[in-house]
Amino acid sequence: METGRTLMDVVKERCEHCSGRSLSICNAIDDEDLPALVAESSRISVPSGRSFIEEGAPAHDFYVLTSGRAKLFNLMPDGRRQIVGFAELGDFLGLAASETYAFTAEALGDATLCRFPHSSIDRLIERFPRLRCRLQEEASSELVSLQARLMLLGRKTAKERLASFLVEQARPCCRVGGEAGAERPLTLSLPMSRTDIADYLGLTIETVSRTFGHFKKEGLITVKGASSVTLLSFKELSNIANGVR
Amino acid sequence: METGRTLMDVVKERCEHCSGRSLSICNAIDDEDLPALVAESSRISVPSGRSFIEEGAPAHDFYVLTSGRAKLFNLMPDGRRQIVGFAELGDFLGLAASETYAFTAEALGDATLCRFPHSSIDRLIERFPRLRCRLQEEASSELVSLQARLMLLGRKTAKERLASFLVEQARPCCRVGGEAGAERPLTLSLPMSRTDIADYLGLTIETVSRTFGHFKKEGLITVKGASSVTLLSFKELSNIANGVR
DNA sequence: CGACAGATTGACTTGATTCAAAAAGTGTGG
DNA sequence: CCACACTTTTTGAATCAAGTCAATCTGTCG
Known part of the structure; x- marks a missing residue:
C-alpha cells in the first residue's frame, strides 16, 4: 500500500x-x-x-x-x-x-x-x-x-523506558487510530519485533515482554498479536514515562 | 592560569x-x-x-x-x-x-x-x-x-563504561602528561566529581568508586587524590571499553 | 588542627538478566 | 480449511550486576 x-x-x-x-x-x-x-x-x-x-x-x-x-x-x-x-x-x-x-x-x-x-x-x-x-x-x-x-538509557526504569517508547510511537505518523493527548484509546501498529524494542530501550526481550504484561494488568494498554498495541491512558503512560509519581 | x-x-x-x-x-x-x-x-x-x-x-x-x-x-x-x-x-x-x-x-x-x-x-x-x-x-x-x-548507556557494563570514559578523557586537550596509544603512562586531571562521572555513565558513585578500585587492583590505573588518574595501559583500557575480550 | 564534603568500603537488597520451558503466532502445503 | 513446522513471545525460576544503606576513611581548607 x-x-x-x-x-x-x-x-x-x-x-x-x-x-x-x-x-x-x-x-x-x-x-x-x-x-x-x-x-x-x-x-x-x-x-x-x-x-x-x-x-x-x-x-x-x-x-x-x-x-x-x-x-x-x-x-x-x-x-x-x-x-x-x-x-x-x-x-x-x-x-x-x-x-x-x-x-x-x-x-x-x-x-x-x-x-x-x-x-x-x-x-x-x-x-x-x-x-x-x-x-x-x-x-x-x-x-x-x-x-x-x-x-x-542512563536513568529510567524498565517501565519508564517502555512507557516512553509507547508515547514516542504515538506520534501522528505511526498511529492507526485515535488521537494523542486525549484519554480515548489510541492504537499503534509496531513494525518492530520485541527484540528490536529491547535493543532500542537497552533491555532484554523478556523484560520488555514482562513490562507489556504489567501495563496490560494495570489496564494501561491492550495488546493484539504482539504488533498492535492500544494505549488506553496516554496521559498516565506519559506520566510514567517522565517519572511523575 | x-x-x-x-x-x-x-x-x-x-x-x-x-x-x-x-x-x-x-x-x-x-x-x-x-x-x-x-x-x-x-x-x-x-x-x-x-x-x-x-x-x-x-x-x-x-x-x-x-x-x-x-x-x-x-x-x-x-x-x-x-x-x-x-x-x-x-x-x-x-x-x-x-x-x-x-x-x-x-x-x-x-x-x-x-x-x-x-x-x-x-x-x-x-x-x-x-x-x-x-x-x-x-x-x-x-x-x-x-x-x-x-x-x-544501553549495553555496556560498569567496567566498560568507566574504561570508555577514561579513554575519552585521554583526548589531547585533557591530558596532563603522556601520549595516547602508547603503552607508557598517561595522566589525566579530572575536573568532575565522582557524582558527575556517575551521572555521566548512568551509574552510582559507589559503583564508579568500586570500578576505579578494580582497575587499580588490576594494574590498569593509579589514582592520586580522586582527581588525578594515570592510565598505565591505554590499549588494554581501550579494549575493555570496546568489549574486546 | 579540626571539621566537613567527598570518596571509599562493606553488607545486604533488588531490578533486571539469564536460562529454561510453555504458549501463541505465522506461514506453508496438502 | 486444517495440520505441521517453525519462529516469536510469554511465563517461570534462579542468578547476578549494580543499587541501596550505612559506616569509615581521606583529602581539603579555613
Whole structure:
C-alpha cells in the first residue's frame, strides 16, 4: 500500500503530516525545482531484513526513505546491539560528515529509498540554499531527541523506558487510530519485533515482554498479536514515562 | 592560569590542538574578520558550580566557553540526573533550534564564556558563510558521539563504561602528561566529581568508586587524590571499553 | 588542627538478566 | 480449511550486576 511513491511525492506529503524528527529536505526546495532534485537520485527497493547501510563502510551515498521503515543500529564485537533510532517516511540517512557510516541501517519490512551520491549534496545545497538551514534544524532537533534517549538509557526504569517508547510511537505518523493527548484509546501498529524494542530501550526481550504484561494488568494498554498495541491512558503512560509519581 | 583569554585567542588556539568534538567557530572566520565577531559578544565569568544555562528557559543567547569546563545535564522530577556531556575550551553551547534550552549547563570550576544574542548568529552566518558548514560538521560529529553514548548507556557494563570514559578523557586537550596509544603512562586531571562521572555513565558513585578500585587492583590505573588518574595501559583500557575480550 | 564534603568500603537488597520451558503466532502445503 | 513446522513471545525460576544503606576513611581548607 505504501509502495511506489517517488521522492517527489514524499517530499510533498511530508510537509503536511509530520513535523519531522530527522533530516528532511522538505520546505527547502521550491516545487518547480523538484524535478532537478529527482534527476540526481536513483530509486532502490530493499526487502525486509536486508541492510542498505553498513556501519564502518565508506559513506558514498545518502538516502531518503520513501516507503516502509528502517532500524539504525550499532554492534559490539560480541554481538550486543544498540538500536540508535527508527527511520520513517521522509527521513534522511547517511549524512554523517565522516568518511564512513556511523551505523547499520536495515529495512523493517520492505522499504524503498532514494539514493543520492554524496558528491551531489553540495551541488544541491548550492542550488537550494534553504536546504542547508533545513538540514541544520533537523540535525539540531535530532540532537535534542538523542539527549532525551541518554536520560532514558542512563536513568529510567524498565517501565519508564517502555512507557516512553509507547508515547514516542504515538506520534501522528505511526498511529492507526485515535488521537494523542486525549484519554480515548489510541492504537499503534509496531513494525518492530520485541527484540528490536529491547535493543532500542537497552533491555532484554523478556523484560520488555514482562513490562507489556504489567501495563496490560494495570489496564494501561491492550495488546493484539504482539504488533498492535492500544494505549488506553496516554496521559498516565506519559506520566510514567517522565517519572511523575 | 586559564583565565583572561578572549574569544579571539581561543578561536586561534583551538585550531591547533583539538579536532573539535563540539560546535566551534574556528576555521570559519578569516583572521581580519575576527574583531567584528568579537564586537558582537560580551564576556561572562561564571564561578564554580553556578549554572549559566537553564533547561527549559527561553533560549536567547548562545555561548562559547573560553576557559574552564562545564557539565551539561538534564533532570527528572525526582532528581535523577543524566549528564549529557562535558564542554571544554572552544565549545559552542545553546545552539538548539528550539525556543528553549534543552539542558542545564553548570561551570565545573570557574569558567569564562563569550555570550552572543541568538539574533546575531544569522548576521554572523551571512557574513561568514563557512560558519554554517562548520556548525553543520560539528553538529554531525556530535550526533556520532551521542550515538556512541547510547551504546555505552544501553549495553555496556560498569567496567566498560568507566574504561570508555577514561579513554575519552585521554583526548589531547585533557591530558596532563603522556601520549595516547602508547603503552607508557598517561595522566589525566579530572575536573568532575565522582557524582558527575556517575551521572555521566548512568551509574552510582559507589559503583564508579568500586570500578576505579578494580582497575587499580588490576594494574590498569593509579589514582592520586580522586582527581588525578594515570592510565598505565591505554590499549588494554581501550579494549575493555570496546568489549574486546 | 579540626571539621566537613567527598570518596571509599562493606553488607545486604533488588531490578533486571539469564536460562529454561510453555504458549501463541505465522506461514506453508496438502 | 486444517495440520505441521517453525519462529516469536510469554511465563517461570534462579542468578547476578549494580543499587541501596550505612559506616569509615581521606583529602581539603579555613
